[in-house]
Amino acid sequence: MFTTLEHARAGGRFPLADVIGHIPWNDQGLVPAVAVQHDTGEVLMLAWMNRAALDETLHTRRTCYWSRSRQGLWRKGLTSGSVQHVKEVRLDCDGDALLLLVDQVAGACHTGRRSCFYNVIDGDEVVVRGNPAVSVP
Amino acid sequence: MFTTLEHARAGGRFPLADVIGHIPWNDQGLVPAVAVQHDTGEVLMLAWMNRAALDETLHTRRTCYWSRSRQGLWRKGLTSGSVQHVKEVRLDCDGDALLLLVDQVAGACHTGRRSCFYNVIDGDEVVVRGNPAVSVP
Numbered sequence: 001m002f003t004t005l006e007h008a009r010a011g012g013r014f015p016l017a018d019v020i021g022h023i024p025w026n027d028q029g030l031v032p033a034v035a036v037q038h039d040t041g042e043v044l045m046l047a048w049m050n051r052a053a054l055d056e057t058l059h060t061r062r063t064c065y066w067s068r069s070r071q072g073l074w075r076k077g078l079t080s081g082s083v084q085h086v087k088e089v090r091l092d093c094d095g096d097a098l099l100l101l102v103d104q105v106a107g108a109c110h111t112g113r114r115s116c117f118y119n120v121i122d123g124d125e126v127v128v129r130g131n132p133a134v135s136v137p
Numbered sequence: 138m139f140t141t142l143e144h145a146r147a148g149g150r151f152p153l154a155d156v157i158g159h160i161p162w163n164d165q166g167l168v169p170a171v172a173v174q175h176d177t178g179e180v181l182m183l184a185w186m187n188r189a190a191l192d193e194t195l196h197t198r199r200t201c202y203w204s205r206s207r208q209g210l211w212r213k214g215l216t217s218g219s220v221q222h223v224k225e226v227r228l229d230c231d232g233d234a235l236l237l238l239v240d241q242v243a244g245a246c247h248t249g250r251r252s253c254f255y256n257v258i259d260g261d262e263v264v265v266r267g268n269p270a271v272s273v274p
Contacts, residue, residue, distance in 0.1 A: 014262060034171050119228040124152065126150070126152075
């Protein structure tokens with residue numbers, strides 16, 4: 001299926017169920033999903049989805065991930081309010097990564113920072129960008 | 138270490154060696170790395186790095202990934218010319234994902250497309266964005 005998509009011309013359309021049916025989930029049934037703020041391009045976070053999380057995300061238009069630490073569906077923002085409204089979902093060329101264009105309410109990160117990618121390598125140091133905005137357990 | 142970074146204020150600096158020493162590599166010694174075009178924010182691809190690939194990337198300022206299919210270091214663009222000049226590398230809050238801000242020469246994707254994320258979900262279909270620009274094996 002993904003080989004067919006590789007060769008497809010722009011605008012070619014294929015049934016979603018066929019494509020999802022060919023996602024090469026890893027041995028835990030997961031693929032990484034990158035969430036990006038749809039209108040600024042800011043990379044917010046990387047999390048994981050299984051088939052159920054992807055299906056729920058597509059149906060509810062809010063991101064639902066698979067929490068590897070809790071081993072359960074993680075409805076992002078359900079308790080914190082920092083939900084992600086889904087604008088678009090894309091798959092990469094070999095189908096083992098997802099890109100989510102979202103509208104992020106408040107901060108994506110559990111530290112309250114807008115993005116989880118706040119640790120910036122600068123020479124032989126790491127510089128932290130942004131203050132933690134919530135009390136981190 | 139990453140707990141310390143969670144609580145750090147903006148501008149806090151920490152030794153890179155300490156931070157890299159605490160990356161929670163997966164059971165294959167890898168973490169996912171997302172490459173983004175530094176000046177447009179376009180998400181180009183998701184690949185994987187082990188410690189050696191990250192070290193080489195930081196030293197050469199060109200991306201070096203770990204190829205899971207070939208089980209070896211993958212010096213991106215070495216044969217194709219589609220190298221990625223590294224502008225900045227970031228780690229996420231728990232250190233198990235990397236963000237690479239790069240200047241991508243030509244296309245990131247093996248199909249010749251600029252980005253690997255060309256399969257866009259549209260309702261119950263997937264629409265292909267962009268034509269393949271090279272002959273895909």
